[in-house]
Amino acid sequence: MRLFLWIAVLLTFGCATKTAVVSEPEVIVLKDKGTQLYVWEPPIVDVIEVPAGLDPSGVYYRPQHQQIVEIKQGRWVLKQ
Numbered sequence: 001m002r003l004f005l006w007i008a009v010l011l012t013f014g015c016a017t018k019t020a021v022v023s024e025p026e027v028i029v030l031k032d033k034g035t036q037l038y039v040w041e042p043p044i045v046d047v048i049e050v051p052a053g054l055d056p057s058g059v060y061y062r063p064q065h066q067q068i069v070e071i072k073q074g075r076w077v078l079k080q
Helices: 002-016
Strands: 037-041 044-050 065-072 075-079
Antiparallel strands (some): 037 075
């Protein structure tokens, strides 16, 4: 129980200190002789503000917070 509380506190304060998540495009190239070229495209994320109030199902109250959402998943892409 205490572990979950600490994780929640760390995640809350960790999100509160940043205003936006900037994802610098990082390209990792894997190529050996006679193989195909794959490039890693990192995921695209954004930070949204969630207002205080009841959750969408109306069951419990949640305080105002920021949430990180994934807009596009990271993936390996075959480059020609």
